[in-house]
Amino acid sequence: MEERVAERASSSPRARYREQVRAEVRAHAWDQIAEAGASALSLKAIAKRMGMTAPALYRYFDGRDELLTELILTAYRELAEAAEGASAAGVTPQDRLRRLALTLRRWALSNPQRYLLLYGTPVPGYSAPPEATVLATRILAPVLAPFVAAEAGDPGGDQPVGVALRRSVTFWTRLHGVLSLELAGHFAGMGVDTEELYDQEIRSVIA
Amino acid sequence: MEERVAERASSSPRARYREQVRAEVRAHAWDQIAEAGASALSLKAIAKRMGMTAPALYRYFDGRDELLTELILTAYRELAEAAEGASAAGVTPQDRLRRLALTLRRWALSNPQRYLLLYGTPVPGYSAPPEATVLATRILAPVLAPFVAAEAGDPGGDQPVGVALRRSVTFWTRLHGVLSLELAGHFAGMGVDTEELYDQEIRSVIA
DNA sequence: TGTACATCAGTGAACGCGCGTTCACTGATGTAC
DNA sequence: TGTACATCAGTGAACGCGCGTTCACTGATGTAC
Secondary structure, three states: OHHHHHHHOOOOHHHHHHHHHHHHHHHHHHHHHHHHOHHHOOHHHHHHHOOOOHHHHOOOOOOHHHHHHHHHHHHHHHHHHHHHHHHHOOOOHHHHHHHHHHHHHHHHHHOHHHHHHHHOOOOOOOOOOHHHHHHHHHOOHHHHHHHHHHHHOOOOOOOHHHHHHHHHHHHHHHHHHHHHHHHOOOOOOOOOOHHHHHHHHHHHHHO | OHHHHHHHOOOOHHHHHHHHHHHHHHHHHHHHHHHHOHHHOOHHHHHHHOOOOHHHHOOOOOOHHHHHHHHHHHHHHHHHHHHHHHHHOOOOHHHHHHHHHHHHHHHHHHOHHHHHHHHOOOOOOOOOOHHHHHHHHHOOHHHHHHHHHHHHHOOOOOOHHHHHHHHHHHHHHHHHHHHHHHHOOOOOOOOOOHHHHHHHHHHHHHO
């Protein structure tokens, strides 16, 4: 009901201002997450940085968890779009997967906490809504598609989709293995060339 | 200096009692970490569960961070021992790596938060001491050894240690990729057989 | 175009909670003669 | 074996901090006539 009103009035000055403030809150939330991790997300701290009092934010978000949920869903959608965009630029299935993987790494390195929010240790005391699980599954689609295409062009496979799905998951876990350890700083002082390692893992599944 | 005293008096009733209480604190700390993650570690909460007041714990630990450090170092040592023990039971290098990997998975699944404490998203506001980094590096030794042995038995390699090191890291990242996503619940509702997936990843590096 | 009214952003005080940590102190336990 | 003393575990009060959230209220902005 309220949503209906918000939609209808989406171009009114008040509605515009609302969306502006909401955007600013989200921006500050990301800053905060980037600095101290998702569990440090605090409405009071955001309000202080915005020069407002905390109760004012309750006009814009139902509470801390609702804000966190919105951030997570946004991040999933953003990542999915980036993945699809990167994939679309490729010609062959292999090329698509490679671009997708490199985009994923760039995305993750440019804002580690955003990646860790989605794929790292779950935020204590917060349970993701069902929508998040759905989005998390759906994000595999741009990975799956090139594998399906590759299998289809390669005759003789018994169950092309089954094979493609397995390879997709493997692709994902291998990239995540390198990325998450890199982001958490676990290669520190080990003299590992993470970029090369990542590239090796890309090739390991594609070839 | 204090350490010296503690050593000398290690069999006195008081010293025994001290170690007993310290152990109980650690046990409650692990319980707490298992339930709500490492960032929920709280001296006050531990004291309450032990039927004591919080300041009393300062007789046993310098503070929250010191306790956390001790837990992390203990976990590293425990994992290293488990890895070495498992490896020792194997005959061929391949066998050793396989046992090591399966032990790692069992260890991680039996107490997810303990694994995530070492290899998950860093605890916000806490920076691990240098010793932790050293231990984290040293834990690669039992992985590296079988690969070195395998390379040595396989003539023709240019730089056996270099190759072995690269394979060790790959082994590690691939296992971690599956494990960490499994522990964080990211395969939920995707119909993935994680055990089989893990086994596939073991074979991918060994074979 | 001006006036009356409704809407809504934002404030300030407050509640209850939990945290790490310090300090002066009590009382029990171990030690030296 | 008993007494005087030192050591040390643990308490209770307190400090200052930050958190999410509620509530009654003010004042500005938009809307309808």
